[in-house]
Structure formats: C-alpha cells, structure tokens
Amino acid sequence: DIPLTQSPSSLSASVGDRVSITCRASRGIATYLNWYQHKRGKAPKLLIYAASNLQSGVPSRFSGSGSGTEFTLTISGLQPEDFGTYYCQQSFTTQYTFGQGTQLEIK
C-alpha cells in the first residue's frame, strides 16, 4: 500500500488567485499520479494524468507537476466553478490509493 498525503486539507481563495495543492507519496511512484475534481452529487472528473498531462476538455488553467514522492496541482486564475474537493491518486502499484482530499472554497 502507498499512502498519499495531501496538503492543505482545505483552503479558501478568491477568483483570479493562483492555488497549489501538494500530494506526497510514502515512497517513489515515478509519475504514476493522477488528479481529480469532485463536486458533491456529481461524478468525479479527471483533470491531470501521469503527473502533468492535461485531460482533454479540461481548462488550461489546471496544471500538474512533480515526480517521485512530491506532486503539485496548480490552478492559475481561479474561477467560481473551481470549488469542490480535489484528490490525487497513485497507480504505481495495482493497489490504487487516493489522497484524503483537499476542499477548495471560493471566497
């Protein structure tokens, strides 16, 4: 099992802000790291796969970086619709694990 730790657990930011969420793995996972956005009552949405690849249809203000044990999801120019909970997920091993989530609130 590879636990993932996200920070912060929650944050509040204003429209137009640049926001970063960190995901740390307990051991190296190369770039086998994916990011999702989840809004209550909706299907989770893939944002970034393989650490830095933007999923088709996802706005370019979302970006991902990192490798090994530390990864970052950045939203450049926060929009009102970006509220929700963000999760990282590793697929380095076939015992997939998710981070505990980061709740993003728009001020």
Place this chain on the structure above:
Amino acid sequence: QVQLQESGPGLVKPSGTLSLTCSVSGASSTSYYWSWIRQPPGRGLEWIGYVFHTGATNHNSFLGNRVTISLDASKGQFSLRLTSVTAADTAIYFCATSTPTPSRHFDSWGQGILVSVSS
C-alpha cells in the same frame, strides 16, 4: 464519451450482501479496466477493485475475500458483490473506467449511488 450509471438497492441489512450493477454506454472498445470506487460519509475516495475485459480481477486487499467484481460485456454491464457488510460499508459507490495505459487513470465515472447498511 463513455457514460456509466450505477443501480441497485440503497439499503442493505448488516451481514447481508451488497450487489450493484454499472451500465455502460458509448464505449468504443471493451478493452478497459472496469472499476468500483466508494466514498464513506465524511471521508475520501477508496478504490474497491476492477475487472479487466479479459475477466481478470484485482481488488483492494483491505476488503479481503468479501468482494467479487464481474463483467457481462454482452449486456454492457459490470457488477460488484460485497458480502458480510457492516455499517462501515455505508458509502456512495461509483463505477469508473480506465483505459489500459500506464497511468491507468479513471477517465469516466458514474454519478454514484448511496448504499446504507442498516437494520
């Protein structure tokens, strides 16, 4: 665009069996990993397991031998069966697909179905 829809009972008795089905449409290929993921109340996402189009399965070790995932490609459905349920199995259950790429990201998801375990 793959679309998925979960269905099944919303209430299961303790020690009973949870059975859910995911109906899939719009898949251009059956060569996916078909997964179940859940979200207990107030908690994050937990991967339960998957079935590959070959029938091969894999599941989260924390569930032990309580979980069975199966695929009926002819019906465009795959299923989850979880035995000996307790209140800890109360959750929103999602089905999801991932293509057989190295990153195995979950690129399509259902809306989720709430299953409560209670007498």
